[in-house]
Structure formats: structure tokens, C-alpha cells
Amino acid sequence: MELSVQKKLVVGFTGIALINTVVFLSMYANTRQRTHANALVAHTLDVQARVLDVLARTTEAQTSARGFLLTKGEEKYASDYAKATIGIEEALTRLHQLVSDNPPQQQRVKEYITLARDQLNIYQRVIEAVKTSDRDTLAGIIAAGGGEPAMAEMRNLARELNAEEGKLLVERQDSFVAAGRRSLLLMLAVYILIHGILLGLMITLHRELKRRFAAEKAVRASEESLSVTLDSIGDGVLATDTSGRVTRMNPVAEQLTGWPIAEAAGRLVSEVFRIVNEQTREPAEIPVECVLRTGAVVGLANHTALIRRDGSENPIADSAAPIRNVDGQTIGVVLVFREVGAERRAQQALEASETLFRAATELTPHGLLIQREGKFVYANPSIVTLLGARTQDDLIGKPVLDFIDPETRELGRARILQLDAGAKTIPPMQHKCLRLDGSSFWGETTASAYEQDGKAGAVVVLHDISAQKEADEKIRKLNEELHDRARDLESVNKELEAFSYSVSHDLRAPLRAIDGFSLALMEDYHGQLDITAQNYLQRVRTATQRMGVLIDAMLNMSRMSRRALTIGKVNLSEIAQNILNELAEYDPNRKVTCDVVPNLEVEGDPELLRNVLQNLLQNAWKFTRNTEDARIEFKDVRNNGTTAFCIRDNGAGFDMKYADKLFSPFQRLHRVDEFEGTGIGLATIQRIVRRHGGKIWADGAVGKGATFYFTLNTTEAA
Amino acid sequence: MNQMLILLVEDNPDDVELTIRGFKKNNFSNEIVIARDGQEALDFLYGTGDFEGRDSTRQPTLVLLDINLPRIGGLEVLRRMRADDRTRRVPVVLLTSSKEDSDIKAGYDLGANSYVRKPVDFVQFTEAVRQLNLYWLLLNEPVPSIG
Numbered sequence: 001m002e003l004s005v006q007k008k009l010v011v012g013f014t015g016i017a018l019i020n021t022v023v024f025l026s027m028y029a030n031t032r033q034r035t036h037a038n039a040l041v042a043h044t045l046d047v048q049a050r051v052l053d054v055l056a057r058t059t060e061a062q063t064s065a066r067g068f069l070l071t072k073g074e075e076k077y078a079s080d081y082a083k084a085t086i087g088i089e090e091a092l093t094r095l096h097q098l099v100s101d102n103p104p105q106q107q108r109v110k111e112y113i114t115l116a117r118d119q120l121n122i123y124q125r126v127i128e129a130v131k132t133s134d135r136d137t138l139a140g141i142i143a144a145g146g147g148e149p150a151m152a153e154m155r156n157l158a159r160e161l162n163a164e165e166g167k168l169l170v171e172r173q174d175s176f177v178a179a180g181r182r183s184l185l186l187m188l189a190v191y192i193l194i195h196g197i198l199l200g201l202m203i204t205l206h207r208e209l210k211r212r213f214a215a216e217k218a219v220r221a222s223e224e225s226l227s228v229t230l231d232s233i234g235d236g237v238l239a240t241d242t243s244g245r246v247t248r249m250n251p252v253a254e255q256l257t258g259w260p261i262a263e264a265a266g267r268l269v270s271e272v273f274r275i276v277n278e279q280t281r282e283p284a285e286i287p288v289e290c291v292l293r294t295g296a297v298v299g300l301a302n303h304t305a306l307i308r309r310d311g312s313e314n315p316i317a318d319s320a321a322p323i324r325n326v327d328g329q330t331i332g333v334v335l336v337f338r339e340v341g342a343e344r345r346a347q348q349a350l351e352a353s354e355t356l357f358r359a360a361t362e363l364t365p366h367g368l369l370i371q372r373e374g375k376f377v378y379a380n381p382s383i384v385t386l387l388g389a390r391t392q393d394d395l396i397g398k399p400v401l402d403f404i405d406p407e408t409r410e411l412g413r414a415r416i417l418q419l420d421a422g423a424k425t426i427p428p429m430q431h432k433c434l435r436l437d438g439s440s441f442w443g444e445t446t447a448s449a450y451e452q453d454g455k456a457g458a459v460v461v462l463h464d465i466s467a468q469k470e471a472d473e474k475i476r477k478l479n480e481e482l483h484d485r486a487r488d489l490e491s492v493n494k495e496l497e498a499f500s501y502s503v504s505h506d507l508r509a510p511l512r513a514i515d516g517f518s519l520a521l522m523e524d525y526h527g528q529l530d531i532t533a534q535n536y537l538q539r540v541r542t543a544t545q546r547m548g549v550l551i552d553a554m555l556n557m558s559r560m561s562r563r564a565l566t567i568g569k570v571n572l573s574e575i576a577q578n579i580l581n582e583l584a585e586y587d588p589n590r591k592v593t594c595d596v597v598p599n600l601e602v603e604g605d606p607e608l609l610r611n612v613l614q615n616l617l618q619n620a621w622k623f624t625r626n627t628e629d630a631r632i633e634f635k636d637v638r639n640n641g642t643t644a645f646c647i648r649d650n651g652a653g654f655d656m657k658y659a660d661k662l663f664s665p666f667q668r669l670h671r672v673d674e675f676e677g678t679g680i681g682l683a684t685i686q687r688i689v690r691r692h693g694g695k696i697w698a699d700g701a702v703g704k705g706a707t708f709y710f711t712l713n714t715t716e717a718a
Numbered sequence: 719m720n721q722m723l724i725l726l727v728e729d730n731p732d733d734v735e736l737t738i739r740g741f742k743k744n745n746f747s748n749e750i751v752i753a754r755d756g757q758e759a760l761d762f763l764y765g766t767g768d769f770e771g772r773d774s775t776r777q778p779t780l781v782l783l784d785i786n787l788p789r790i791g792g793l794e795v796l797r798r799m800r801a802d803d804r805t806r807r808v809p810v811v812l813l814t815s816s817k818e819d820s821d822i823k824a825g826y827d828l829g830a831n832s833y834v835r836k837p838v839d840f841v842q843f844t845e846a847v848r849q850l851n852l853y854w855l856l857l858n859e860p861v862p863s864i865g
Contacts, residue, residue, distance in 0.1 A: 508815045508838055513732035516840035520739060541839075548838030 005208040012201040016194055023190045030183045037176035043098065044169040047105075048162045050095045051112070055158045057091065058116050060084035062147055065123035069138070073130050081127060085120060092116060102168075108161050115154040119147040235338040239323065240269050240288055242332060256316070256339065258309030273335065278303040278315060287320035288333045295330055297321040306337065314339045367443075367462035371400045372455050374416055386443070386464055388435030400460070405432035405440055412445075419449045420456040430465065442469040493562055500558050507551055515544045553680035557665065561687045565605045572600045572645060575610050576634040579617045592624060597635040600645060602712050604692050609712075612685040616647045616708050619682075622675055623651035623706065642711055650705035654698075662698055685710075722748040725778040727759040727795065728813065729787050733836065737782070740844035751778070756790025759783070760798060763805055774804060780850075781810045783830075785821055793824055800829040811850055 064081030071077060092113045099105040122141060129137040230237050236253035240246055246269055249261040257264070257272050264272045275284045287298040299319045306316045318337030322330040361368050367383030369376055379387075379395040387403055389395050404412040408431050415426050425448045433443040447460040518537045522529070529537070573596050580594045602609070617632065624630035633648045654662070654669045661667040665683040689696040693713030700706035724741075728734050734752055741750065753759035759781075761767035765774040781799070785792035792812065799805035812825045812833040822833055834846045 508836070509730050509733065511838045512815075512836060512840060512843070513730075513736070515838055516732065516736035516739075516843070519840050520736070523743075545839050 005204055008204045009201060012197050012204075015197050019190055019193055019197075023186065026186055027183065030179050030186075033179045034176055037172050037179065040172045041169060041176070044165045044172065047095065047098050048165050048169075050091060050098065051158050051161045051165075054088070054091055054095060054112070054116055055154060057084050057088050058119055058151070058154060061088075061120055061123045062151060065126045065147075068127055069130050078127060078131075081123065085124075088116070088120065105161065105164055108157060108164070112154065112157045112161060115150050115157065119150045119154065122147045122150070235336050236318075238269070238273060238335045238337075240333050240335070242292065242330060244269050244288055244292060244333075246272055247332060253337070256306060256308070256314065256337065258312075269335070273337075274307040275304050275316070276307060276313075278305045286335075287318065288335055291320045291322050291333045292330070295322055314341065315344055316340055317343070367464070369395075369400065369460050369462065370450060370457060371416075371460060372452055372457035374399050374401065376400060377452075377457070383462055386435075386441075386462060387433070388437050388439070394436060403434050405434055408432060415445075415447065416458070419447060419458050422449075424449055430469075433462070442466045496558060497562065500555050503551060503555065508548060511544045511548050511551075515541050515548075518544075550678055550680070553678040553684075554665075557680050557684040557687065560608060560611060560684050561691070563605075563608070565608070565691060567603055568606055570602050570604050570606045570609050572602060572609065572613065573598045573634065575606075576613050576617060576647075579610075579614050580621075580632065583617065583621045587621070590621075590625070590630070592621065592630040592632055595631070595633045595635070600634075600636050604712055605688075608688045608691070612688050612710065613647075615681040615685045619677075619708075620647055620649035620651065620706075622677070623653075624649050625651070625675070627651050627705075637709070639709065639711065644709045644711045646707055646709045648705065648707040653700040653702050653704045653706050655702050656700065659698055659700075663696070722779040723776070724748050724750045725753060725759065725762060725781045726750055727753045727756070727781065727787065727792065728784045729754050730784075733784075736840060736843070737847060740840075740847045743844060744848045748779075755788045756792065756795045759795050760790065763799065764802070777805055777808050779809075781808055782813055782834075782847075782850075783810055784813045785825070786815070793821075793828060796825065796828045796830060 061081055061084040064077045064084055067077035068074065068081060095109055096106070096113060099109045125137060126141055126146070128134070129141065230248070230250035233250055234252065236256045237248075237250045238246060238253045238257075239248045245266050246261075246264045249257070249259070249264055249272075254260050254264075259267075259272045269288045270286055273286055273288075275286060276282060277284050284304050290296075290298045297319065298321075304316055304318070305313045307313050316337045317340045318335060320333055320335045323332040323334050325331050361380045364380065365382055367386045368378075368380040369383050370378035376395045376398050379389070379392045381392075384390070384392055384395065387395060401409050401412050401416075411429065412431060415429065418426055425446070428444050428446045430442060430444050432440050434440050442465050444463045444465045445460055447458040450457050450459045518540045522534060522537050526534075577594075577596050580592075580596070584590070584592065584594075613634075617634075620632045624632065627650055629650070631648075631650045633646075635646060635648075637644050637646055652670070652675070658669050661669070663682045663686040666679040667683075668677060668679040670677070686696050689710045689712070694711040696708065696710040698706060698708050726734065726737060728737065734754075738750060741748070751762060753762055758768065761769045762772065763774065763777065765772035783792045783795060787795075796810055796812070799808060799810065809831045810829070812822075812830045813836055814821055814825075814833060815836050825833055832850070834843075834850060837843050837846075
């Protein structure tokens with residue numbers, strides 16, 4: 001763990017103080033110990049001195065006593081003796097006291113003192129005896145050796161005592177020296193330790209100072225760059241201290257407020273930054289105050305205008321935030337604001353565009369949704385209604401697949417995958433859709449990929465096609481019915497075909513027999529038949545042949561009505577010309593002027609249309625038989641905006657009274673002996689024209705010729 | 719050269735009578751065999767049934783075949799003839815009483831050589847038969863007999 005510089009310093013100095021205390025305590029102890037040791041040494045020396053003193057005194061007393069004895073009472077020796085014995089008791093007591101701390105020595109001293117006293121006692125008695133000239137006593141004392149044995153013993157004991165004390169002295173001196181050495185070692189250790197600590201602290205301080213210098217430099221640099229940054233910020237920046245007084249402003253702020261920082265500095269922010277609500281004209285709360293009150297970042301209310309020092313006004317947007325020091329304390333507030341005139345216009349344009357698109361999406365009757373990752377993120381009112389929801393919120397966040405019937409849900413999923421895989425749009429598809437309440441309806445969806453924030457999604461349009469489906473179903477049913485009817489019709493046709501076949505075959509056979517055998521009669525029995533009989537037979541043959549023609553015409557008509565159309569390009573003019581050429585060739589005696597407008601082309605069945613022209617032109621040819629300067633025209637005319645073709649002749653014509661009978665089968669307006677014919681031709685061509693989706697009609701008057709018009713439309717009428 | 723043989727397959731006795739008369743009027747003396755339905759025609763052609771033992775190697779020079787016949791129809795007879803090696807090349811002229819396209823088309827598809835529509839006017843019919851005979855019997859080389 002890295003200790004802070006302060007901690008390091010505290011630890012260092014505390015260490016030094018502790019060490020000092022330890023050193024002081026140990027020095028004190030050491031000194032005391034040495035003093036004590038010193039005292040002990042002195043004590044030892046004292047003991048030794050006193051032992052020797054006692055010995056010396058005793059020896060003195062002995063010597064004196066001896067002298068006294070020898071001199072037989074010379075006074076000088078008596079006074080010497082007295083001198084020697086004076087204070088000996090005190091000396092003995094003192095010695096006894098001195099060794100009171102050392103029991104073995106005390107024992108010895110006791111003995112020593114006893115010996116000394118015994119001797120002194122002897123010497124006293126000697127002195128007494130001498131004085132009294134008590135020979136007996138003296139003799140006794142001398143016989144006992146005098147004080148010599150005790151003396152010797154005393155000397156031994158003194159040596160012992162002093163040797164013991166000397167031993168103690170040596171010990172005590174050693175301990176004294178050891179204490180001194182310890183002291184020295186301690187001093188050395190402390191010296192080294194303190195120097196070490198001081199060195200460490202010095203290094204730490206050096207580093208700290210270096211760091212501080214660097215930090216200060218960085219702060220200075222950052223301050224400079226802050227100034228430059230503030231100056232180059234496009235927004236106005238104004239800072240205050242905690243009392244709401246302006247401390248700094250950048251040039252934009254100066255320009256927007258109209259206050260130079262030199263003048264604004266130190267003023268209350270409310271004086272420099274005057275804002276009002278654009279609509280109410282009430283002074284607006286300056287966010288600085290709010291920040292100071294709450295300590296939170298504050299945005300400005302909308303529609304705020306800043307009043308410059310000169311009174312002009314600008315709409316602004318701003319926000320304020322507390323400035324905090326490293327400890328998190330608020331030390332001021334920074335206010336950032338900018339003019340929003342341009343922004344406001346852009347915002348308005350955006351809003352207008354938003355309104356437009358909102359109208360487009362919300363007013364469309366089509367369901368519109370936006371899905372992101374398969375879930376609703378937008379649903380327009382139509383889809384809300386379609387899916388049986390009350391509001392958009394009922395749908396937002398729900399998987400779109402939930403609204404597709406499980407039967408086709410996998411298809412829906414596949415479509416989403418297709419879009420996610422990069423398809424731009426996917427073609428319309430019909431789904432059974434589910435409403436929120438679980439009921440279903442038919443819908444058709446189209447989707448276009450729409451990625452947002454890197455998430456795949458799509459814009460989906462949903463139509464309710466239930467009505468269409470219903471209509472389709474109705475049409476399908478109708479078609480089915482129609483189909484059934486067509487089948488019925490087909491079988492009727494088949495029956496008709498079979499009928500025609502048998503008519504053709506079975507009715508013609510007897511006719512053939514009648515005609516054939518009549519002819520055989522006329523030829524083989526010619527001689528036996530009179531004119532009348534022959535005439536009758538001829539009539540029989542004519543009638544049967546006419547019946548044959550009628551049957552053929554009828555069959556032809558039915559065939560023309562039943563035959564499948566083969567549509568192709570048909571040049572009517574060419575066909576008309578060919579037919580007229582054939583007619584002229586077949587009837588070379590007739591002189592007819594033919595006028596055919598060339599290249600009238602239509603789409604239709606070539607064979608059937610040829611049949612139409614054949615019929616009409618043959619008729620025209622036939623009915624102009626008795627007309628001089630016979631004339632037949634084929635041309636096109638405009639009729640109610642469509643093209644009609646017409647064939648006009650200047651022949652017998654017809655009475656318009658019977659015009660409606662012209663196209664009915666077997667209806668004839670002329671007698672057979674006037675103009676031959678079956679009465680089937682026009683009925684047949686009317687069917688052909690109708691099958692081409694056209695109309696046919698006629699115009700004419702008796703003796704004034706006839707005009708037949710027809711139109712064609714290639715679509716086959718049912 | 720063998721005498722020419724014509725097989726007329728026709729169920730209507732009137733038509734048979736008139737056809738034979740037509741041939742006679744035109745002085746044809748060829749042998750004419752009449753079959754009154756499809757089965758009889760096939761029996762004749764292949765020597766079966768009533769014609770058991772007929773030498774089926776001798777085939778007609780021309781077959782006039784009505785389409786609408788009892789038992790086996792004319793188109794079926796034609797189909798079988800064309801499927802059999804013995805009659806594959808025998809010329810067949812269909813006789814029809816109708817102009818039904820489907821009959822004529824089916825006839826040609828099955829290998830008919832020509833067709834004649836029996837008109838009500840018998841003169842026309844006789845003329846048609848005459849021309850047919852002329853063409854098929856006189857101008858056309860007959861099919862060589864097998865064997």
C-alpha cells in the first residue's frame with residue numbers, strides 16, 4: 001500500500017520521536033546503572049578501607065599493649081593504646097552496616113568484629129594487668145598466646161574479606177564498563193536509524209515537491225487550455241462561485257449577455273444573466289440558483305429569452321451544473337447557454353415535417369407498423385383498430401408474429417428472416433391475421449427492411465382484405481356455377497351434335513332413296529310413263545333435293561354456332577374480292593360493278609368470317625339479278641364511334657316492315673320462284689357475327705336495294 | 719390380271735341397290751361384294767365367319783366404306799385394315815352422308831384415301847362413283863396381291 005506523503009512524514013517523525021524517547025529512557029537507565037555501579041565500587045573500596053582500618057587499629061592496639069607491657073607501664077604506650085581504641089566501636093558498627101547488603105560478608109564481618117573485640121578485650125586486660133601489675137593475669141594471657149592467634153586469624157579474615165570485596169569490585173567495574181559499551185552501541189544504532197529515517201523523509205519530500213511542481217505546472221497548463229477551450233466554445237459559458245457571483249465568462253457569453261468579464265466579474269449572476277419567459281414575460285429562474293440549492297444538473301425551461309445589457313433579446317437554451325472540487329464539494333456553478341433562433345427554426349421545420357409524416361401514417365386507412373427485431377415499435381391508428389387494440393401501447397413490444405395465425409406463422413417468420421438477410425422489400429402475401437381477442441381476419445402484408453440503430457427491422461403495411469376475400473369467394477362460386485353451366489351447355493352441344501349427325505345421316509338416306517329410285521323409274525321405265533307421270537316424278541325429285549339443301553343449311557348453321565373460334569388476322573377485303581371473282585366466274589353472263597375498299601383487316605375466325613361474306617355477297621349477287629347496272633359495294637363506315645362493315649347492293653331490296661324477320665331461320669321475304677334460298681343463311685351469319693361480339697343489321701327498301709352492316713369485336717360473346 | 723373386285727360396305731339396301739345400278743349404268747362389270755356391316759366386311763377381308771375359307775390373299779381393288787354402320791363402325795373397319803399387313807395398302811374411299819368435319823378428319827387420320835359425300839341428288843352420286851372408279855380402278859395401279 002502506498003502511503004501518502006503526509007503519512008510518511010508522520011510515521012517518520014513519530015519514529016524519530018519514539019527512538020528519542022527510547023534513547024532517553026535507556027540513557028537514563030544506563031546512567032542510573034552506572035551511578036549505582038559507581039556507588040558500589042566506592043562502597044567496596046570503603047569496606048576494604050574500613051576492614052584495613054580495623055585491622056590497623058587492632059594491630060596498633062596490640063603494639064601499644066605490647067609496648068606498655070614491655071615498658072611496664074610507660075604512659076606513652078597507654079595513650080597510644082587509647083588513641084588506637086578511640087572510635088573503634090564506631091568503625092566496627094560502620095563496617096557492620098556497610099556489609100548489611102551482603103549476607104556472606106556480613107557473617108565474615110561479624111566474625112571479624114568478634115575477633116577484633118576479643119583482641120581488644122585481651123589488650124585491655126593486659127593494660128589493666130600491667131597497671132595493676134597483676135602478674136597472674138598477665139601470665140595467663142601470655143600463656144594463652146596473648147592476642148597473637150586471634151590476630152593471625154583476623155589478618156586471614158581481613159584478607160578474605162578484602163578478597164571478596166575485590167572480587168565484587170571487579171564484577172562491579174565490569175558491569176560499569178559493559179553499561180558504557182551498551183550505551184555507545186545504542187548511540188550508534190540510534191544515529192544510524194535516525195539518519196536513515198531522515199534520508200527517507202528527505203527523499204519523500206523531494207519527490208513530493210517535484211510532483212507538486214509538476215502538478216502546479218499541469219494546472220497552469222490546464223488553466224491555459226481551459227481558457228483557450230472556453231474561448232473557442234460556441235456556447236456561452238459563465239461560471240459563478242457559491243454565492244452566485246460571476247467568476248468567469250467566455251467571449252460568447254460576453255457577447256450574448258453584453259457584459260465584458262472585466263465588468264461582470266464579482267457581480268451577481270442575476271444582474272448579468274437576465275432571462276425571461278418568452279410568452280409570459282415573467283423573469284425566469286436562473287438555473288444557477290437551482291443548482292446551488294439542489295446540487296443537481298439543471299436544464300432550462302423552454303421558451304426562455306436572454307435580455308442583453310442593451311435590452312435586446314435572444315431565445316436561448318441553457319443548462320447549469322455544479323462545479324465540484326476533488327472532495328465533491330460544490331465550489332461554484334457553470335452555466336452553459338446558446339442562442340436557439342436557428343435551432344428553433346430547424347426544430348419548427350422538423351415539427352412541420354413530423355406533422356406531415358404523422359398525418360401520412362396516422363390518417364392512412366392502411367395498417368402501418370414498424371418492427372424492430374420482430375417486435376412492434378410503432379403502430380398507426382389503423383393497425384391499432386385492425387388488430388383490435390385500444391391504443392398503440394397495447395401492441396408496442398409485442399412480437400408481430402403473435403398476430404399471424406399459427407398456420408401461416410412460419411411463413412411470416414421466413415419473411416422476417418428474408419428481410420434480415422438483406423432483402424429490401426418482400427412481395428405482398430396474404431395471411432390469416434389474429435386480433436388481440438383471438439378472432440381472425442384476412443390481411444395482406446408488404447414489408448420493406450428498415451434498420452434502426454444497427455437492429456434489423458421493417459416497415460410493414462397491412463391491409464384488411466376480408467372484403468376482397470369474400471368477393472373473391474363469391475366470384476369463385478360464380479365461376480364454379482358458370483363452369484357447371486358451361487359443362488351443361490357443352491353436354492347439350494354434344495347432344496345437339498349427335499342429333500345433327502343423325503339428322504344428317506338418317507334423314508338424308510331416305511331422301512336419297514326417293515330421289516334415286518325416282519330417277520331409276522324415269523330412266524328405266526321412260527317408255528311406260530306419260531308426260532304427267534314423268535312431271536310428277538320430276539316434282540318428287542325437286543322436292544327431295546330441296547329438302548336435302550334445307551337439311552344441309554340447317555346443319556351448317558348449327559355447325560357455325562358450335563365451332564370453336566380460331567382467332568387470327570383476317571383481310572376482309574381480300575376475301576370479299578375473291579368471292580366476287582368466283583361468283584363472276586360461275587355466272588359469266590352477268591355484268592356487276594363491284595367496289596371493294598381494299599385492306600379492311602380485322603381479328604377473327606377466317607373461315608367463319610368468310611362464311612359471312614360469302615352469304616352476304618351471294619345474296620347481293622342474287623338479288624341484283626334483275627337490276628340493270630347492278631352494283632355491289634364492300635366498305636367500312638363509322639358508326640357510333642366504332643367501325644362497321646357494309647355490303648350494299650342496288651337490287652330487289654326489302655320492306656323495312658319485315659326487317660326484324662330477316663335474321664330468323666326459315667324466314668324469307670321472297671318467294672322461291674322469285675329468288676331461291678333456304679332462309680337459313682342470314683340466321684347463320686347473325687350467329688357468327690354475335691360470336692365475334694358484333695352486331696348485324698340491315699337497311700333497305702323494296703326496289704331500292706339493301707345494305708347489310710355488321711360490326712366485329714374479337715372477344716367472343718358467351 | 720385378275721378381275722377387279724370392289725367391296726361395298728353399306729347397311730342401307732336402297733343405297734346398295736342404287737350404287738350397284740350406278741355401276742351398271744356406267745358399264746362396270748367388276749365383281750362387287752356387299753357387306754352389310756363392319757363385322758361382315760372384316761370377315762370377308764380376312765376369310766373369317768361367314769367367309770371362312772375365303773382366300774384372304776385376294777384383296778379388293780377398292781373398298782367403298784360407309785362410316786355409319788351397325789355392329790362395327792366404318793372407322794373401326796378402316797383402323798383394322800390399316801393395322802393388318804394384308805389390307806394396309808388397299809385403297810379405301812369413305813362414304814359419308816354428313817359433312818361432319820370430325821368424321822372426315824378421323825377418316826383421313828386413319829389412312830382413308832378419299833371420301834365421297836352421298837348427295838340427295840342421285841345423279842351427283844352416280845357421277846361421283848363413276849369418277850371414283852375411274853380413278854381408283856383404271857388409272858391407279860392396283861395393289862399387288864400378296865403371296
